[in-house]
Amino acid sequence: MERRLYQRVPVQVSAIVTSGDGVRIKVVAIDVSSDGLSIECNIKQRNMITPGGSFVRDGRPVSVFVDLNLSNDEGLLFKIVARCHVVFSRRMSSDQCKIGLRYADIENNGHEQLVRFIKETLLRPENSIT
DSSP: OOOOSSOOEEEEEEEEEEOTTSOEEEEEEEEEOSSEEEEEEEHHHHHHHSGGGOOEETTEEOEEEEEEEEEOTTOOEEEEEEEEEEEEEEEOSSSEEEEEEEEEEEOTTHHHHHHHHHHHHHHSGGGSOO
């Protein structure tokens, strides 16, 4: 049973995660929703984002900034810049991890652009159920 409140859309786009220490890490965003996103990274990158895989620090979720570039049907590129909380960190293989992020704050009109991107993507013929 699907537990998510917001439908996720698969993507494969580069993203930059800025850790709490100010380290910028290039990762791959693998899905987005209006509530959050998932990224894939290697163990070294995961440890820079969530030291040792722990996504809670001092009793609070680890907070990072994410720069994400998405393009719409017209090919227009738009950038989402968001402060996010890490909600999970999973090791997928010996060197690959998946990290789930929930938006805490999205700059400018980024949330509206994101919702529009998700709606457009879900309306594409290849995403319809027949």
